[in-house]
Amino acid sequence: MELQLALDLVNIPEAIALVKEVEEHIDIVEIGTPVVINEGLHAVKAIKEAFPNLKVLADLKIMDAAGYEVMKASEAGADIITILGTAEDMSIKGAVEEAKKQGKKILVDMIAVKDLADRAKEVDAMGVDYICVHTGYDLQAIGKNSFEDLQTIKSVVKNAKTAIAGGIKLETLPEVVKVQPDLVIVGGGITGQADKKAVAAKMQQMIN
């Protein structure tokens, strides 16, 4: 199981400082969608240059023009790029094709997908690398989580790795670990804590 640190509410210098604190306890750094909106793909480039040994995920949440956007994120140094599960099949297939050409990976974010089991089977058959259940901030605010959804995709996905994101904290991590996803994505559960390094270390220990 791998641990991904999601950075959403920071600028580039803050992102670098944050990763420095926890780098030995994480596998992947996510440049979150708000960071890409604020800073552009420069943020991906800056983090990859500062931490060449960590994988960098560009959370573009692609919906269209997938091949082009995967190409640009790859050029910036992203190892993994996200596309939405609600995107057209043609877009997801285009993302996979471009990622393969570039030697990169595609994570499909299943946020807002209604027919989760069926769509997970479909995107799995398209050759994506990760399928991620995700409760976004807006649904976290009304107490939702993705723990049951993780079980759903675990039971139908045959080829891709499984992942979970959205509001995971130290206290809820045991429930996630029980279901054994391949990747656990944590933002505020680390970045919002006073001792980020200690929390990341504890999470790494629980995951392993």
Ligand SMILES: O=C(CO)[C@H](O)[C@H](O)COP(=O)(O)O
């Ligand atoms: O993609 C995201 C929001 O759309 C976040 O990166 C993801 O939800 C993880 O952050 P947190 O653990 O704070 O929810």
